[in-house]
Amino acid sequence: MACPFCDFSGHHRAVHAHLATAHADRVVTTAKEGSSLLLRYEVHCPHCDFTAQRIVNPRGRDPDFLEEFAAEIRLVAFDQLLYHLEAAHSQPAAPAKG
Numbered sequence: 152m153a154c155p156f157c158d159f160s161g162h163h164r165a166v167h168a169h170l171a172t173a174h175a176d177r178v179v180t181t182a183k184e185g186s187s188l189l190l191r192y193e194v195h196c197p198h199c200d201f202t203a204q205r206i207v208n209p210r211g212r213d214p215d216f217l218e219e220f221a222a223e224i225r226l227v228a229f230d231q232l233l234y235h236l237e238a239a240h241s242q243p244a245a246p247a248k249g
């Protein structure tokens with residue numbers, strides 16, 4: 152499959168890893184302070200209105216922890232985006248079975 156943001160293409164896992172390193176800035180983080188801190192991660196599909204999102208409640212507020220935590224959540228958000236791309240904008244790179 153192809154990266155939705157550039158010319159890179161490869162297997163699902165390769166594209167996933169590529170997204171996390173090359174396009175981490177595509178994931179928009181919104182923090183909501185209330186009785187507890189809520190972080191919302193969003194990544195928009197470049198082909199349609201779909202938004203992959205995840206709302207998390209980190210257990211700590213230590214900046215180092217949040218940075219590591221954010222990296223993990225970005226992977227989850229990109230995973231959602233990839234599944235959406237395969238389901239809604241499937242590319243003929245790999246022959247489908249079934």
Ligand SMILES: [Zn+2]
Nearest residue numbers: 154156157159
């Ligand atoms: Zn790319």
Ligand SMILES: [Zn+2]
Nearest residue numbers: 196198199201
């Ligand atoms: Zn889409």
